[in-house]
Amino acid sequence: MSQTSPVEILLVEDNPHDVELTLRALKKHNVANRLHMVKDGAEAIDFLFASGAYEDRDPNDRPKLILLDLKLPKVGGLEVLRAVKSDERTRNIPVVVLTSSREEKDIVESYRLSVNSYIVKPVDFDKFLNAVGEVGLYWLLLNVSPF
């Protein structure tokens, strides 16, 4: 496992406090090197498919991990997940849903859309730190991706 390839995480999260907590958790585990943050689902799709405000981006420059909240303004997390998983170019990007929702239908629907992990954000900060940190570690450092 080499650390030479740049780590890139797309964090889709509208709550600034959760963003800060997530960043802190990732930093603690040294996996927040190259992180891009978007505040809603529409922006996430623009980023991933190099459209709209991200027109100039290289669409082949794909993130290694998407951390996705479900309850998002404009376009919801499940919509983003569907878009990512139904497109040839983005299908292989691991998507981890990081949400407050423990609702069964969200969990079931996420897995139906081929989510890679579904994490319920713990209220307890220590647990939160661990959860987010471990997710980052796992998908970026331990998991062997096809690209």
Add this chain to the structure above:
Amino acid sequence: MSAASLRQELEEARATIRALHEELEETNRGLAALAFELEERVDERTAELRRSEGMLRSVFRAAPVGIGVVSNRILGWTNDKLREMTGYSAEELEGKSSRILYVSDEEYERVGRIKYAQAEAGDVAAAETQLLTKSGDTVDVLMNATATDVRDPQASIVFAVMDITDRKSAEKSLRESERRFRRAIEYAPFPIMIHAEDGEVIQVNEVWTELTGYPAATLRTTNEWTEKAYRDQKGPVRNLIGNLYGIDRRVREGEFEIRTADGDSRIWDFESAPLGRLPDGRRMVISIAKDVTERKQAEQEVQRLNEDLERRVDERTAELTAANAELESFSYSVSHDLRAPLRAIGGFAQMLEEECAETLDEEGRRLLNVIRSSAKDMGQLIDDLLAFSRLGRKAMTFTDVEMDKLAREVFQQIKVFEPERSVKFVVHDIPRARTDRAMIREVLANLIGNACKYTRPRERAIIEFGGRAGDAENVYWIKDNGVGFDMKYAEKLFQVFQRLHSADEFEGTGIGLALVERIVKRHDGRLWAEGVVNQGATFFFALPSRGKHDESDESC
């Protein structure tokens, strides 16, 4: 003239006289013989007549009918039978006007007219009348009369009277019987029609005509009836009626919609039965109907009400579904939006503690701790509330659950959090339960968790899990030797947010037992508790023994 010629003439005259005399003698002899013969024949005839008259008298006397002779309406000879019938003697009758045998002048004249009219025509007159007896009684008779001389019928009439009292009374009782029968039909509380195979309506009763509004006079044939009552539909009904005359027992034709004179429609339920034959051989059928219009309407009303009820149930269900959906989205919001700020409170408090550790004193750290633990408690509260609200919507899956195994599993998981404590968990011989495994696990987790929690002050905590199978339900119980509770608060135990201990004595959100109760109720079961302060508590729950359950053969 000469003497000789005179003599000769005399001789000749003498000879003629002699001859005449002889002839006369001869004639006399003949006459005498004839007279004799005549006399003989008269005697013969007289004897014959006597015999004939004697026979006639014997016949008249022996006749079982009263016989008499009337001349110019005056009674003459009468026979014994007539006298017996009237109570008069021969002397009392002979020479009297025949009027005395009649009940009234009118009847006397009426019968007289019939008698003489027929007698003049040379016929035998016949009339039914009544004889008035001497004692004033009346006798029903059939009178026959005939004139002895057609040329003068008034002169002599022979009459015969036959006692027809028995026939009359038989006829009368027959008539009465028939009248009763007709009345029974007429006033029966059901519509009834008697009809013959050629379509003639023999009788149609009051209820029939009243309910339909068609007078009996307009229902002379079954075709008239079907025309009015069935209109376009009469064809099949006529066929049906036509087939009735061959039946040999009561048949039920079923319900028919008939139209009344007012244009209303009524439902009649028909039954028919054979009624024998008329004197002319036509077969008759009696058809009886039951007017079931009101019953039908009531049935329709019930059906309408049922449909209405179903519709309302559907509406309510839809409303409930909508309310549930709303609740779901509400709890979704709660789960997401309420937790986010809590996470921030806790997380930022910790960040503050970590980053400003040097500048914070003991009190500052304590305050931050309070903030963090409060946020954590509230998080727990939200999770519990969500579990509670989710429960009502969750579909149940019933399986046979080995309660003892499940309880041990649950206990092991709870024990992990307090490994330093000494808690003895005793599981008795317990029947299996036909239940939703996930839900009953929640019940056990809460009850065993509570038992662990409230035995915390005990050095040696003992928790027992027992149960027994019953016909209708299985009862399970979890008993501890903890702090117990005062029975006067027993009913508060299962209410949401109700707590019998303060948070610094025992932590908790006040939702656990409410959740337990909700699960047990969803199983159609019962839940209750017994407790004594400082001596422990026992929580019972009973689950219906659905289908067959096996006794657990494991014991602890």
